[in-house]
Amino acid sequence: SQELEQSPQSLIVQEGKNLTINCTSSKTLYGLYWYKQKYGEGLIFLMMLQKGGEEKSHEKITAKLDEKKQQSSLHITASQPSHAGIYLCGALTGANNLFFGTGTRLTVIP
């Protein structure tokens, strides 16, 4: 069965600092989704990566999928309090479902 490990589990950064969250899969990734969740709310789609070496950016958030398609990273530049929340990576399965990692809880201190 597939395993999707996120690191770190939690992260506390000062406002303005850069940070990186990693998502490592035990199997080749055929589609990797990044979502953000505010505590007690639904998930908001950030980005989706499919090709090895692919990189996408939205505002101050950049996501990459490595060449071997087994690891993805999410990088936030100049973090703001609005970036706080839980970041979840999800891997596309053969049944076109999503298998999620355990999440990374980000706290940004003003």
Next chain:
Amino acid sequence: DGGITQSPKYLFRKEGQNVTLSCEQNLNHDAMYWYRQDPGQGLRLIYYSQIVNDFQKGDIAEGYSVSREKKESFPLTVTSAQKNPTAFYLCASNFPGQGNEQFFGPGTRLTVL
């Protein structure tokens, strides 16, 4: 406005009672999904449906049941057979196929007393 609605936001039930969580979408999506979220465990798939009148078990279907009689509705029943039902439940929908992101509802927090 198009979107997914889940009701209620908070739900309390006594142990041994069945309870049904509502999920409605007006995005014309064919596929709908139910997930359970526990602290520190991410999201786990309970059931999913790719088309009306058809659904499949996910990774943790035991103690749950669903129906898909209408395209826009995918209710989840948490039965008394579910040993640890207290959790945050999320519903999602999309057009099935690679590259199509799932859209999520706001969730229902179920507490069994």
